Amino acid sequence: MSDVTPVVFVVDDDISVRESLELMIRFAGWQPRLFESAQAxxxxxxxxxxxCLVLDINLPDLSGLDLQASIAQDRRNMPIIFITGYGDIPRTVRALKAGAVEFLTKPFDDEVILNAMADALETSRAALDGEKNLHALRQAYQTLTPREQEIMAMVVSGRLNKVIASDLRISEITVKAHRGKVMRKMKARSLAQLVKMSALIMPEH
Known part of the structure; x- marks a missing residue:
């Protein structure tokens, strides 16, 4: 994902702010997408x-805080930087508690907002990589047979091969064979790594 141009969304009803931020974003090498309203x-x-999203808190339709709430689940990998000309402590606290990464009062320093964007884009990149890795893990888990899934659950819970063999009434050699297949299919290099994987895709374990 390192070769993909990041996108900075700007939602602000002030055209002068949008144009100023557009120039800044392009200069930084990112792709700007500008909107004058939350609905757009x-x-x-x-x-x-x-x-990331640079969002004015005061908008003509939905407020910035309402927009933040409406995209909280659908766009969790899009950090929000609030900007406002009318900052106040209650709204700042509400925005930050809801997950905003920054709250800047206009007029803001160019370097400050550029650094905030850079940090937000790095956070977004890490979140997307995490989603991609989790999807790959779930796909790998689906390639396991029911018996392999059963043995994986027992292995990550700390049971020894001989105990698993006794519980399932199969030979220890068979358990080792299934365990080896689980490690290969999950691309786990160690038991510790398999345990970490299971924590992501098998919460009950």
């Missing part, structure tokens, strides 16, 4: 590249 932004498809 919501009509945009969810991107599958590293991205």
């Amino acid at each position: 932004f919501l009509n945009e498809p969810r991107p599958l590249v590293p991205c």
Whole structure:
């Protein structure tokens, strides 16, 4: 994902702010996408590249805080940087508690907002990589046979091969063979790594 151009979304009803941020974003090497309202932004498809949202708290339709709430589940890999000309402590606290990564009052320093964007895009990149890895783990888990899934659950719970063999009434050699297949299919280099994988895809274990 390192060769993909990150996207910075800007939602602000002030055209001068949008134009100023557009120049800044392009200069930094990112792709700007500008909107004058929350609804216009919501009509945009969810991107599958590293991205962040620079969001004015005061908008003509939905407020910035309402927009933040509406995309909280669908766009969790899109960090939000709030900007406002009318900052106040209660709204700042509400925005940050809801997951905003920064809250800047206009006029803001160019370097400050550029650094905030860079940090937000790195957070987004890490989140997308995590989603991709989790998807690959779930796909690998689905390639296991029911018996292999059963043995994987017993292995990561700490049971020894001989105990598993006794519980399932099969030979210890058979357990070792299944265990080897589980490790190969899951691409786990160690038991510790398999345990970490199981924590992601098998929460009950």
